Structures are given as C-alpha cells and as structure tokens.
Amino acid sequence: MTATLPRVDTAPAAAVKRRRRSLGWVAVVPLLAFTAVAFGLPAWAVLDGAFTVKSTGAYSTANLTASWQGAYLTALLGSVKLSAVSAALATLLGLPLAQAVVTSRHRALREAVLTASGVLANFGGVPLAFAFVATLGNAGVLTRHLGLTDKGWDLYSFWGLVVVYLYFLIPLMVLTITPALEGLRVQWREAAQNNGATNAQYWLHVALPVLLPTLLGGFVLLFGSAFAAYATATAIVGSSVPLITLQIADALSGNVLVGQENVALALSLDMVLVAGLVMAVYLPLQRRSARWLA
Template sequence: MTSTLLTTGARDRAPAAPAAPARRKRSRAWLAALPLFAFAAVGFGTPALAMLTGAFTVKDPATGADSFSTANLTTSLHGPYLTALLGSVKLSAVSAGIAAVLGLLLAQAVVSFGSRTLREAVLTGSGVLANFGGVPLAFAFVATLGNSGVLTHRLGLADAGWSLYSFWGLTLTYLYFLIPLMVLTITPALEGLRVQWREAAQNNGATKAQYWRHVALPVLAPSLLGGLVLLFGSAFAAYATAAAMVGSSVPLITLQIADAISGNVLVGQENVALALSLDMVVVAGLVMAVHLPLQRRSARWFV
C-alpha cells in the first residue's frame, strides 16, 4: 500500500516538472530582446534625456553659466509660443474630426460593396497616400490650388476669396493623408461587425438607422475614438508640409520649434525649442494615454 501511495503521489507531482524549462525559455526570450531594448534606450532614451535636461537649463547672458530653472517652460506657454501651441491643437482637432467622418463613410462604402478587389485596391491606395506628405504634398497642392494653381484659375477660386496659404487651406492639405489613415484604421473594425447583429436587430423590428445608433456605433465607438486620437497625433506632429506651404502665416508649434532651433530667439532663450518639444511630448503622451485603452477595449469585440 505504501508503494501504491508513493506511485500515486509521483503521478500527481509529475505535471509540475515542465515549469523549469518554461522559465528557461522565458529567460532566453528576454535575452533575445536585449538588443532591441538597448537600441530603444540609445535611440529614444538619450534624446529624451537631453531634451528634458535642456528644457530646464537656462544660460545666464552675462556670465554664460548654466542653471536649472522653469523659465524656458514658462516662456513656451506665453505669447507667440502659446498661440502656436493652440494653433496646432486647433488644426489637428479640426482636420482629425473631418477626416474621421469622411474616412468612416468611405470605409463603410467599401465594406458594404463586398468586392475583395475593390477592398484591396482601396486599402493599398490608402496605405500609399497615408504616407505621402512633406514637400512633395505641399508642391502638389500649390501647383493645383495655390495662387497660380491650375484649379484656382479655371474655377475662379481667387475671386471667391480662396487662399491655400491659410488655416483651411492647410486643413484641406492634411485631409489628403488623414482620410486614408482613417480608412486603414476603421476598416478592420467595420469588417468585424457580425451579420448576426444586424439580422437580430431587423428581426426585432429595428430600422437601419436604429441598428447603427443602438448597435453598430456603440460597438465601433472605441475604434472610432481611437482612430480620431491617432489622426490628431499624426496631424499634430506634421511639420514638413506646413513649413513648405504656409511658412509662418499659420502659427504652429512645429514651425516655432524650427525657428528656435535656427537661432531666432532672444539671448538666454536658446533652450526654448527644447521646452516647446517637451510641450509636444506631453500632448503626445496624453494622446497615447487615451488611445491605448480605447484600442484594448475595441479589441474585445472583434475576436
């Protein structure tokens, strides 16, 4: 009987044996990821540390001595710098809101059509257009809708008061890459809406509008808000397109950072650009803090 108990006890303890190999595999996985962590620490950590240190460092114009102070941050939140920060937030919010609505409608039209060829063509084109920006995009819009643009002359837009080098002109330009980005973001969520949900709503007497109001939109809400936040961050960080097209006619924080880096600041305010960059990092951090929970919440419905 004793041998039987020992045998039974051995069988009960047997499944615990693979725990050690599993721990060794996890430790090897961490070792394999060390080069990535080291690269991230050097590529992102070092600039972030330099930016954080410089944002709180002030140089005395008389002695040239450095000291830690919040003067740079205070300067970055007053006067033209604050105007530029608010201008970037306004431009990003408006362009992201318009792009979210238009991108949702376009993605829904593609999904409802049901053609795989059309879907692949639209998503491929959206992937290309979402990454098309900078000076080439600015040149394309200037040649088309600028003061001497083709459409400006043919449609008489100048007589109607149209100006590409304005807030709304820049908003229109940003929509060129924000709408495709929204299509890429929201299409998987639209495809995740199950047919059974629509059929159940119809069987219970719901109209199409009621289905979208009470079923589809609540399910899509986290994905929609996440896409909106993503578009806001993309527009907020854009620089080359605005710099090449509007210059300083539209106040943006990215353009103010470029001016400060080039030395267009008062003596003793050399690190204002780093303070402005820190302001952008804070805004981007808030955007990511909103985006990540929404992304996790939306993933629960589409598994």
C-alpha cells in the same frame, strides 16, 4: 500492499524553463540597447535642456514658463486647433468611405482602395506640399481653371492647410476603422431588422455605440498625426499660420530670437506631454473596442 508511484523529478524541467527565460532576456538586450540609445538619450537631452537656463546653466522652469506665453502659447493652441479640426473632419469623412469599402461586392476595388489608403496615409512632407501648390496654389491648375481665387480660396491659410492634411488623414482613418466595421456582426443587423428597426435606427442604437471607442481612438490617432506634422506645413504656410512645430524650428535656428534653443526644447517637451495625453486616451479606447469586436 500499497502501490508506490514513481517520483517525478521536476528539477530538470524547472532548470530548462529558467534557462529559456534567461536566453529570452539575452535576445531582447540588443533591442533594449537600441531603444535606450535611439529614444532614451534624445528624451533625456530634451528633458535636461528644457529645465536648463542657457545663460546660467542652472536648473529652472523658466523655459517651460516661456513656452506657455506669448507667441509660443499661440502656436501651441494653433496646432491643437488645426489637429482637432483636421482629425474631426477626417473621422466624419473616413467612416462612410470605409463603410462603402467594407460593403463593396467588388474585391478588386476594395483591395485597391485599401492599398491606396496605405500609400496615401504615408504620403506627406515637401512632395505633398508641392503637389498641392501646383494644383491649388495661387497659380495652380485647378485654381486658375475654376477661378477659385475669386471665390475666396487661399491654400496658404488655416483652412488650406486643413485640406492638405485631409489628404493623408482620411486614408489613415479608413485603415483604422475598416477592421472595426468588419467586426460588426451580421446577426446584430438581422436582430434589429427583425424587431422593426430601420437602417438609421440600427446605426444609431447598435453600430455607432459599438464603434464609438474605435471612432474616438481613430480621432485621437489622427490628432496625433496632424499635431506632429512639420514639413508639409512649413513648405506651404511658413510662419503665416502659428504652429508649434514651426516655432520649434525658428527657435532652434535663431530665426526670430537668438539663444532660444532651450525654449525650443521646452516646446518639444510640451509636444511630448500632449502626445502622452493622446496615447493615454487612445490605448484604453482600443482595448475597449477590441473587447466588443473580438
């Protein structure tokens, strides 16, 4: 006589699962609606205006073509140059500072540095510009005390703006690279030392190859942060240094030419494309770094 197992009805369980999934979508609807209104509508307005000729109302690529010529192209290249130089210097300076924080035996000092980095990484705009003008401007405290003007220092220049950007980019790099430095295995250093490797060889052949995706990802993140900065630059250099964010503001306000609002939208679209390229590079690097340091 064969025993018959009782039949388990999976229909109620499947129904409960479907109900939970539908409730999950309902809970996400407010977020999707907010995203569509806060980001979707402005993105559509930029896209529509960038391809619309203001005088005729017809769709054309004339605005995009104008944004890649003359002063607009110079401003775009100037922003790329400023962002690349600032991000590269912040990456080089932030790595040893983060390593010193990670290897510090004083927990209070480490927490203080990381907390300060979190604050300084978000400190920008007009307050930061005023602080630097009061400190390193033509009549700044340090400028007069150290005679920096006679030595060729000029805050209101390309390199002056780089120094200002480093004030918030270096702390951002410290926050970005610290988790990766903490993920380096102690066994890797011990294995390298057991095989006769020096500290420099360990960093050159073991640590830096592992950290390279995170370093490149941090550089890309810093580049995007510097590329999008506006208030600090406009408060310090005005129009003396060509930057795309300043050109967009001038075109929208009619400061130089009247009726260039749609060209400003085309410039904004150029920035979106650059930001998209930045994120396309950043996300794969972050995934690769997480795979090594997991």
